[in-house]
Amino acid sequence: MAELPEPVLQSGYAGGDDSFHIVFCVDDRYFRCMGATIASILEHNPLRHFTFHVLATKVSDDNRRLFEGLAQRPGVRCHVHLLDAGLFDRFEQYTRSSYYSSAIFARLVIPDLLKSYTDRVLYLDADILCVGSIDALDALDLTQDIVAVVPDAIATTQRRVAALQLKHGRYFNSGMLFINIARWLEAGISQQTISAILQQGERFRFPDQDALNVVLDGRARYIDIRWNYLYGLVGDLEGNRPALDIAPGAATFIHFAGSVKPWGAWCGHDAVKLFEHCHRQSAWAAVPLDMAPQNYKEARMHSRFLWARGQRLESLRWYLRYLRMRRRR
Structure with missing residues (x-):
């Protein structure tokens, strides 16, 4: 069975308390998005104490300063954990030709890394926004469970x-x-997941997610979808439906999974307004949203969305830009 290497990290421990621990695994470029996630959590849970952890292989001075500056707020602590990038070299074949980065594998070191900080921790992707209280989640009895999903x-x-x-x-x-x-840790989930990736990774569409599902088959506790309410923007935009269509109370964490994100202001979806609201309250408020497509894939989608809105000439212009961007990549 594959062994999990000891992570190389820099962090500080301020002692235990009643903090609710939340951890993110992000590339340096995703701190802006994570900042909006954190701001949304704090907005809807103003009386709670939080400890936010971020696992990354590299953190710019600005991002570290902004993240650690969150600890100036009452009841908030922050820890940066720097991981050795070489920790994930063995998984490179699964990220080289996709939009995934090695950050998706960082969540496998979370339990080992945070075991001296807390007995349970909430991992969140950075494309999630909180729109309600987490009281019910905190009250969940996980004593007999490995993980709630x-x-x-x-x-x-x-x-x-x-x-x-x-x-x-x-x-x-x-x-x-x-x-x-x-x-x-007792069940050896991280080691088994690494083994599954290395032995069966070629058949996994979503590398770490598929592996976790294989390893935790029958062993994970399933909870209400409000705690990871999946919302794809592409279908809305291709159907010229720019409104955010979620029933009141149906979601606490809205997860904008998929290739279009709410920080892409160019997409024209109302989810951008929600992200902007959270972004303005975050430490990264000075960092602009993406006002135009950032790559050829986004340019192609933007062309499709414009066509669905009846903006045919502008759609064709963006399709031509997509062709030029694809040739230059």
């Missing part, structure tokens, strides 16, 4: 259950993991 979309679940031959017929999205650290 939320099921993925029905269509995705059906495809991945069949592809991975999952015996219990359930499949979760790993953008939210509420981890019982002691039970996770």
Whole structure:
């Protein structure tokens, strides 16, 4: 069985208290997005104490300063954990030709890294916004559980259950993991997940997520979708439906999974307004949103969205830009 290397880190421990611990695993370029996530959590949970952890292989001086500056707020602590980039070299073949980065594998070191800080921790992707209280999640009794998760979309679940031959017929999205650290470590989940990736990675569509589902098949606790409410913007925009369509109370964490994100102001979806609201309250408020597509894939999608809105000439212009950007990549 593959062993988990000892992470190289820089951090500080301020002692235990009643903090709710939340951890992010991000590239340096995703701190802006993570900042909006944190701001949304603090806005809707003003009386809580939080400890925010970020795991990264590199952090710019500005991002470190802004992140650690959050600890100036009453009841907030922050820890930066720097990981040796070489820790993830063995997974390079699974990220080289996709939009995934090695950060997706960093969550596998969370329990080992944070076991001296807390007995349970909430992992969140940085494309999630909080729109309500986390009281009910904090009250969840995880004593007998390794991890609490939320099921993925029905269509995705059906495809991945069949592809991975999952015996219990359930499949979760790993953008939210509420981890019982002691039970996770006792069960050896990280080591088993690494082994699954290295031995079966070629058949995994979502490398770490598929591997976690294989390893935790029948061992994860499924909770309400409000804690990882998946919302894809592409379908809305292709159908010229720019409104954010979520029933009141249906979501506490909105997860903007998919290739279009709410910090892409160019997309024209109302989710951008929600992100802007959170972004303005974050430490990264001075960092602008993406006002135009950032790559050829986004340029192509923007062309499609404009066409759906009846802006045919502008759509064609962006399609030509997409062709030029693709040739230059």
